[in-house]
Amino acid sequence: MQSDQLVKQIEFLKEIDKLKYIQRKTKLFNSDRNENDAEHSWHLAMMAIILAQHSNTTIDLLKVLKMLLIHDIVEIDAGDTFIYDTQKSHTNTDQERLAAERIFGLLPAEQAAEYMGIWEEFEESQTDEAKFARSMDRLEPLLQNASNNGGTWQEFDVDYAKVYEKKQVIQNGSTAIWEYAEQVLNDSVERGILKKNR
Template sequence: MEPSPLLQQIEFIKEVDKLKYILRKTKLFNSDRAENDAEHSWHLALMALILVEHANAELDLLKVLKMLLIHDIVEIDAGDTFIYNTQKSHQNTVEERAAAHRIFGLLPLPQARELIAIWEEFEAGKTPEAQFARAMDRLEPLLQNTSNNGGTWNEFGVNYETVYAKKQVIQHGSATIWNYAEQLLNESVEKGILKK
């Protein structure tokens, strides 16, 4: 006998609690404690809510919030790949796609299909919603690293050119926020917390 939709949803809710145990390389603001994926997702959703007026285009904010709350759920299975990792591609979509189907597949089929489609849209980064969501995803670690005197940039020897290349995604979601981010990067070089 098939479990009821409620029981399927409860199983999903229990499963995604594991996101709280996935540690990221980036540290919390002004801290030496690593952020976990759940904290990261919550923070991005709140950032989008506050910063949406700076988006390049009119957005479906609810869709952006959904993207940000679910975008890293796949890391329960696939793990968090550090954005500056030179050994493994940050775009490990085969592993992540399998994880998306397994984890979202715990839900009733209509919800599973919706969340997989939203996750795929975020990954593709082509719609205004995905571009703004991805801008938030790149902005938060920038703010964290500047608050931590270079944080993971210094810890892992990441230079300005590499950081700049990864952060350029921000401009597709918000030219205004990109101007601010670019200024932060230049100030970080001037302060000596990001090496050219």
């Protein structure tokens, strides 16, 4: 007889397989294939491991990794909201909260509470860990779009000012990475793949 705790944990793990089916607007590096949420989360976790030394402060890397691996799980129910969507808010929504409660609620109570708290911490973006995690989340699509001749910037007619506004939160987690990101943005303008209205 399996323990109730194990059964709940396995049910959660089976449920989050659905993350592999959630398509994002951004495409893989140098590719025309859309990235899915599971690939995105994995890549952010790797980025955090590799780039942690550039954080503005000393961070709890394990907590950052947990944030990055679970932050988009709510999109199983709520779907992916494109960061430059002009119709739908990209901030935490009631729909996402309901999704978090349902999906994390599959876990045993103690784990459910832990992961709900970690998800909320990422969304609120006030702690050093959340700020660094958010930096990774904003950096990856910037690098993807630069590698894809403008990618979603071109496809959805997004200009430099809008991209800059969304990406500048990178500096809250890492000024060094933000300096690099700014250079990528400026280079993208020079290359003509990101328009800058004069």
